[in-house]
Amino acid sequence: MKRWILLLLAIGSAMAAAQGVRQQGLGGLILPGPGAAPYNPAYAVYPSTYAEGEGFRLPLGLLRLVLPLFPETNAPGYFYDRQTFKERFDALSFYDQLTHLDSFLFNPARSPDEVVFSIGKDEITITDGQGNPLNLDFSVGGGGRMASALTPPALLRVPLSTGVPGLGLEFTLVLGLGGLSVEASQDLEQAMRSGDLARCRSADPSPCALVGRTSAMGGVGLNLAYATPLPEIPGFEGKVYAGVRGEGFYGLGYLEAQATARPTFDQDGNPNGTEYEVRYFYSVPGNGTGFGVRADAGVVVDYQGFTFGLGVRNLVGFTRWSGTEVTVQNGSSSEAPAVRQSAGFTPAVFLNGAYRLPLEGGSLLIGADFSSADSSFHLGAEYAVGPYRLRAGAGLEGGFKFGLGGGVRLEGFSLDTALTVHQAPVVRGTVYGLALSVGF
Amino acid sequence: MKRILILFLALALAACSGHTLTTVRVRVDTYVPDVYRSGQLNLTTATLFLPDDDGDGTYGNDPDGLALKLPKLDILERARLRTRLSLKNTGSVAASVSLEVHVAPPGDGVIYDGSGDYTVLAGSVALNPGEEKPLDLEAILGEADPAFSLLKGGDFRVGLAVRLTGDTVNYTLEQADVSLSGRLFEAIPD
Numbered sequence: 001m002k003r004w005i006l007l008l009l010a011i012g013s014a015m016a017a018a019q020g021v022r023q024q025g026l027g028g029l030i031l032p033g034p035g036a037a038p039y040n041p042a043y044a045v046y047p048s049t050y051a052e053g054e055g056f057r058l059p060l061g062l063l064r065l066v067l068p069l070f071p072e073t074n075a076p077g078y079f080y081d082r083q084t085f086k087e088r089f090d091a092l093s094f095y096d097q098l099t100h101l102d103s104f105l106f107n108p109a110r111s112p113d114e115v116v117f118s119i120g121k122d123e124i125t126i127t128d129g130q131g132n133p134l135n136l137d138f139s140v141g142g143g144g145r146m147a148s149a150l151t152p153p154a155l156l157r158v159p160l161s162t163g164v165p166g167l168g169l170e171f172t173l174v175l176g177l178g179g180l181s182v183e184a185s186q187d188l189e190q191a192m193r194s195g196d197l198a199r200c201r202s203a204d205p206s207p208c209a210l211v212g213r214t215s216a217m218g219g220v221g222l223n224l225a226y227a228t229p230l231p232e233i234p235g236f237e238g239k240v241y242a243g244v245r246g247e248g249f250y251g252l253g254y255l256e257a258q259a260t261a262r263p264t265f266d267q268d269g270n271p272n273g274t275e276y277e278v279r280y281f282y283s284v285p286g287n288g289t290g291f292g293v294r295a296d297a298g299v300v301v302d303y304q305g306f307t308f309g310l311g312v313r314n315l316v317g318f319t320r321w322s323g324t325e326v327t328v329q330n331g332s333s334s335e336a337p338a339v340r341q342s343a344g345f346t347p348a349v350f351l352n353g354a355y356r357l358p359l360e361g362g363s364l365l366i367g368a369d370f371s372s373a374d375s376s377f378h379l380g381a382e383y384a385v386g387p388y389r390l391r392a393g394a395g396l397e398g399g400f401k402f403g404l405g406g407g408v409r410l411e412g413f414s415l416d417t418a419l420t421v422h423q424a425p426v427v428r429g430t431v432y433g434l435a436l437s438v439g440f
Numbered sequence: 441m442k443r444i445l446i447l448f449l450a451l452a453l454a455a456c457s458g459h460t461l462t463t464v465r466v467r468v469d470t471y472v473p474d475v476y477r478s479g480q481l482n483l484t485t486a487t488l489f490l491p492d493d494d495g496d497g498t499y500g501n502d503p504d505g506l507a508l509k510l511p512k513l514d515i516l517e518r519a520r521l522r523t524r525l526s527l528k529n530t531g532s533v534a535a536s537v538s539l540e541v542h543v544a545p546p547g548d549g550v551i552y553d554g555s556g557d558y559t560v561l562a563g564s565v566a567l568n569p570g571e572e573k574p575l576d577l578e579a580i581l582g583e584a585d586p587a588f589s590l591l592k593g594g595d596f597r598v599g600l601a602v603r604l605t606g607d608t609v610n611y612t613l614e615q616a617d618v619s620l621s622g623r624l625f626e627a628i629p630d
Contacts, residue, residue, distance in 0.1 A: 072457070078628075086625045090457035111457035114621075120470030129461070 019102055020054050021437040025405015025418035026380030027393020030369045032300065032307045032354050037225075038153065039350040039371070040298035040311025041243030044227040045166055049307070050354050050365060052389075052407075055414050055439020060104035064097045073097045073108060092426060100422065103433035109424030122197050124263075133192070134426060150294065150314045150348055150373065151221065151249055152176030166228045172221040174249060185209045201269050209262040214255075219290065221249035227298075238303030244295065251290025254283040254321045256340060276329070281338055283323025292319030298350075311350040313373070318343040348373035361385055374398070391418070399423035405435075414439035458625045461517070464510060468598060469616040471506050473499075478612040480530070481537065481604035488602040489552060490613065503550040505542065505599025508618075515622035516592045519581040521561045523600065524615040526574045529567035535606025538564035539575050541616070543587050544597045552601045558587035567609060574614075591620060 019028060020035075030036050033051040037043040064073040071077060071088035078085045093108040114129030126134050154172035162169050184192070187199045188208035200208035227243030257280035264275050283290050294317030300309040318341075325338035354367035362385035370377045380393025380403070389407035394400070405418035420433040456462075469477065471491040476499050481488065485500065492502035521541055529535045544557035551557045563577045581588050590596050600616055 082628070082630055085458070086628050086630075087458040089625070090459070092457065111460045113459055114461040114463055116463045116465055116619075118465040118467060120467035122470065123467070 021057060021102075021405065021416040021418050021435045022052060022054055022382075022389075022391065022407065024103065024420050024435045025391035025393070025403050025407070025416070026367070026382060027378050027395045027403035028376070028397050028401055029367050029378040029380035029393050029395070030350075030352055031365075031367050032309050032352055036309065036311075036350075036352060037227075037243075039313065040300065040309045040352075041225045041245035041296050042227050042241045042298035042300045042311070043309065044168055044225055044243055045229060046227075046241050046300050046309075050356070050367070052409070053414065053439065054416055055437045057102060057435070057437045059101060060434065060436060061097050061101035063104060064108070065094070065101075072110070096425060096431060100420070100431075100433060103418070103420045103435040105431055105433040107431055109427055109429065109431055112427060124197060125192060128427070150317070150346075151219070151247075151292070152217065154221070166226055168223075168225045168227075170223050170225070172223065172249075174221050175218045176216065181214075182210065182212045185211070197263075197269075200263055201265050205275065206262045206264065209260050212257075212259045214257050216253075216255045217251065217290075218253045219249040219251040221247060223247035236303075238301055240302075241300040242298070244297045246293065246295050248293040249291065251283065251292070251321060252285065254281075254290050254323065254340070256281045278328040279325065281321075281323055281325045281340055283321045283340075288321060288323030290319070290321035290323075293317065294319075306353065306355045308353040309351065313348045313350065315347050316345055359383075389416075397422075399425070412440060456624050458623065460623065460625075461621050462624055463619050463621040464513075465617055465619040466508060466510075466598075467617045468506060468600070469613050472613060472616075476500065478610070480608060480610050481602065482531075482608045486604045488600075490600045490602065490616075502599075503552060504548065505544070505551045505597040507546060507597050508595070509546075510594035510620065512594045513592050513620055513622055515624060515626040516588070516620055517582075517622045517626075518620075519560075519585075519588065519591045520578070520619040520621070521581070522578045522615055522617055522619075523561060523613075524574060524576050525602065526572070526612045526614055527565065527567060528572040528610045529569055529606070529608070530610050531607025532569055533607045534566065534568050535604060535609050536564055536566045537575060537609055537611070538562070538603045538605075539577060540601045540603075541577075542599055542601065543590060545590060546595050546597060548597060551597050551599050557597075558590065560585070560587050567606075591618075 023029060030039065031050040032043065033046060033048055034043055035051060064070045066074065066076060068074055068077060068081065071084050072090040072093045075094055077089065090111050092111045096109040097105050112128035115134070116127050116129065118125045118127070128134060151174045153176060155175045156173040158171040160169040160171060185208060188210060191197055191200050191208050200206045223245055225243060225245035227241065230240040230242055233240065257278070259276065259278045261276040294314045296311065296313040297315050298309065298311035300307065321340040323338060324335050326333060326335040349372040352367065352369035354365060357364040362383060365382040365384070368379045374397070376395060376397040378393060378395030380391065383390045387409045391405040392403065394402045400423050402421035403418055405416065407416040408414065416437045418435045420435060422431050424431050468491065488500040489502055490500065491506045492499050493506065494502040523539060523541060525539055527537050540559050541561035542551045542557045543560050544551035548556045560581060561577050561579045563575060565573050565575045567573055581591065598618055602611065
């Protein structure tokens with residue numbers, strides 16, 4: 001039962017972080033508008049200049065996860081068809097589809113048919129069966145960032161009426177992964193590239209290490225935001241919007257884990273084993289508590305048809321989790337009460353901008369965004385002619401991604417579709433997907 | 441090489457599937473120092489045991505081979521052994537060179553005497569004076585082979601015995617490796 005709950009929570013949080021189909025067609029671009037208010041509170045009062053109503057996003061990615069037709073990603077098959085699971089399930093394909101639930105992946109990342117760990121006196125290599133080196137580094141989201149008042153995207157938002165123009169009050173349910181990353185230390189990376197272990201032997205403990213990190217949290221939150229168009233500025237022909245937001249959460253659960261593995265050597269310098277350490281901190285009701293508050297601010301400027309936005313989340317913030325830290329080192333474990341706390345100025349900057357170029361019979365919308373929270377960048381364009389839309393975009397978001405899409409807006413009916421492209425984790429290569437939304 | 445690099449397991453999990461064959465390849469030849477990978481077999485040195493890590497000042501006479509401590513490999517499907525020796529008869533009479541790969545339990549002090557050890561690969565080549573030829577050997581061991589359960593245990597010794605019958609032959613050890621392959625998903629209970 002617990003496994004099913006975990007799977008549903010993972011799916012729920014992945015859906016919360018999923019992008020709209022229009023956004024996917026634009027390569028992940030977040031356009032200026034109310035939809036970008038979570039990143040920049042000033043957008044709460046910005047007109048929907050660039051927004052377009054989008055229908056219901058079909059969770060096509062779920063098909064792959066639950067239908068026996070796709071045994072390579074069908075995790076529930078473990079419970080009802082163990083033999084097929086053992087023969088066909090692919091953990092990498094499952095991971096790739098789970099982290100791209102908003103689209104149906106035609107060719108999710110596929111584990112190599114063979115993984116070869118080649119060990120010599122002074123060398124280590126990891127390759128696929130064809131001798132191609134595997135990618136040791138990959139990262140999703142914030143890469144398993146540590147405790148912060150910067151919460152993951154809300155799974156549920158309930159706006160509460162305040163009766164005051166520009167003042168918004170929102171109740172949120174927050175659930176999600178803070179990211180996941182596997183990272184090789186610089187020394188390990190170079191040792192693997194050159195096949196020479198000398199640098200790994202240069203110190204004890206070895207500087208060659210493989211580190212995996214992840215974090216996840218759940219909680220309920222309340223945010224109070226105020227946004228308003230600013231009065232006209234003499235001599236400036238544009239319009240400026242500004243907003244501030246205070247957000248607090250009460251934690252329902254938190255997990256932060258880091259696993260480190262590094263080789264050990266005998267007195268002659270031969271690799272003779274591995275030392276590993278897993279540290280995880282958890283806080284759940286009954287074992288600890290957690291809460292956080294933060295302040296965000298933002299500004300949006302409209303000037304001669306251009307729109308620019310600058311949002312700073314966690315301008316100042318404080319978060320504290322009390323719980324238990326467990327350390328597992330070479331097979332033995334210990335646990336102790338611990339606290340995770342962060343405070344002060346740890347801002348996450350979000351920049352975006354757009355321009356709509358009028359054309360004969362249509363228009364061309366171009367935009368770009370950058371987020372320091374996950375070091376993502378996107379650039380996209382949409383050509384609109386009558387009820388039809390054509391979109392394309394590209395960006396960096398835990399690897400290169402590309403989008404191509406189209407849409408149609410008719411009386412009482414809308415359809416958007418996007419062909420998505422992203423880089424496969426671990427094995428590299430390009431993964432293609434399809435996203436679809438329908439509105440009536 | 442005790443419990444080989446769990447470092448890799450993190451990666452193995454990320455690249456793990458029912459169809460993925462995970463192979464641990466130990467390059468035994470790299471445990472032979474460069475200077476001894478090429479040399480001459482002659483009447484004085486007619487037999488070589490490689491690798492040699494006994495540090496007695498004479499290379500090629502260590503009878504207990506190389507100790508390997510790999511993880512216990514219950515999922516082992518097959519073991520593949522490959523060696524390649526390039527040879528040139530530099531003497532004035534015909535010669536023959538034989539190569540054997542032996543594996544033995546970790547406590548075996550002499551892994552080439554047929555007592556408690558297994559010969560998992562063997563072959564020979566005849567060389568006329570001035571003739572140059574490789575000695576390429578390969579074997580794949582499965583469940584039916586007597587040495588298989590020893591390899592499955594992960595803790596064993598391995599070594600090469602090179603023997604000359606003849607006058608003088610120059611040799612170069614180009615390859616000697618042991619590859620153990622299995623599917624991690626086989627560890628999932630039915």
